[in-house]
Amino acid sequence: MDLRDIATQLTAHPSIRGKLDIAASTRALALTASTSGRPGDDAAAIARPDGGWDLFAGEGFMPQFVQDDPWFAGWCGVMVNLSDIAAMGGRATALLDAIWAPDAASADPLLKGLRDAAQAYGVPIVGGHTNLRSAELNLAVSVTGRASRLISSFAAQPGDVLIAAIDHRGEYRPRFDNWCAALDAPHDRLRGDYELLPLLAERGLVDAGKDISQGGIVGTALMLAECSRCGFDIDLAAIPLPPGVEIVRWLRTFPSYGFLLSVRPENASEVCAAFAERDISAAVIGKAHAKPEIALARQEDRAIFWDYASSPYLTLSKETAHA
Structure with missing residues (x-):
């Protein structure tokens, strides 16, 4: 499928557009990124x-x-x-x-x-x-x-690499794009997998990221980018896929265990290795830059998924004060 068709399809999808509702609430409540608790995280x-x-x-x-x-x-x-x-x-x-x-x-x-x-x-x-x-x-x-x-939505920087860490040991639940890899897992494994995130933060290897939510990889990358006032190019060829799953659905999937981490390049190998030790797929899938946009890339081709300067998503950032 052409990159522009993929971007258009994802931009219109309800699971991604549903996050636009957040901006209505933050305006009504007069919340900004500088409000106590830092809405947007x-x-x-x-x-x-x-x-x-x-x-x-x-x-x-x-x-x-x-x-x-x-x-x-x-x-x-x-x-x-x-x-x-x-x-x-x-x-x-x-x-x-x-x-x-x-x-x-x-x-x-x-x-x-x-x-x-x-x-x-x-x-x-x-x-x-x-x-x-x-x-x-x-x-x-x-x-x-x-x-x-802390690992924060407001700490990504141009020059970072974008890592997707997702547990592939699962399957889709009927009717929804929910990928569940937790129900048959041993309880000690579930607990240890979550413990990995604070350990990486405490070792100074990760300070920026989000869990992959209803907007999937692309929607989560957009929220992370808008909060941090940066952008990401996402390389579709670099994204590991579970067997039988097609890329467009995976880009909008809500996994039971999935995180996007914006990491300094010198820390990327160590971060990916920490997830691999627990049999969790982790790979560099993109790079951060200074443009206010998320783009999909494949070889020399590139298509903009979302430009948050012209179309704000959460309407929250560390610099602006929308209410």
Whole structure:
């Protein structure tokens, strides 16, 4: 497929365009990148008086997803929040859930998914909110954590290399572009895989990145670039693919374990090797530059996916103050 066709298809996809809703909320709440907690990061980071950072994040879920696959939605309520904390170079400490359901029987698989994931990852659910008189099943989950050194959406620099670290040992769940590599994994492996991010931060090897969310590789790269006021060229030929998965779907896929890291070139080999030791695919898939755009590249061909100077995405950066 032609690069321009790929870029056009991705730009119009609902999972990527859905992130545009963030800008409406930040304007309504008068939030900027300089607001306490630095909106735009995967978790709010609050400096601790004794050093380090308190982290706080939360996720709300698409109602159709929760209703179609409630047990997996419960599992994801834990998993995606822990990814946000790891993406900040942190370790999760506790979870809170909020559920809505027509009755207790409807809520049971959702709660079981939450419980099973919390046990698997070793992070306790310490409270929340329950409504068993709702017309529909729905879910929101929050998480707290701590970090001694941050990985931030605002720290990417021109000259960095872009590393995609994704667990390929999985498969797609029906109907959605969710790649799940966690359900059959040993619990100690799940916990150790998340521990890798704070370890890399504490070793001074990684200070910029995001977890790959609903916007996939391209949408996440765009959010990282806009926050850091840089751009990325993504080399499609350099992206490792699981067997049988085509590139356009992979570029918009939401993996259960996936991170984009903007890394100083001299640290790239060591970072990739650390993931490889845990059998996680990690490869340099692009380079950072000073242009306000994400572009797709293949050999000598190049096509712009998104120019955030002309079409802001999150409308947050470390320099601007949009409200």
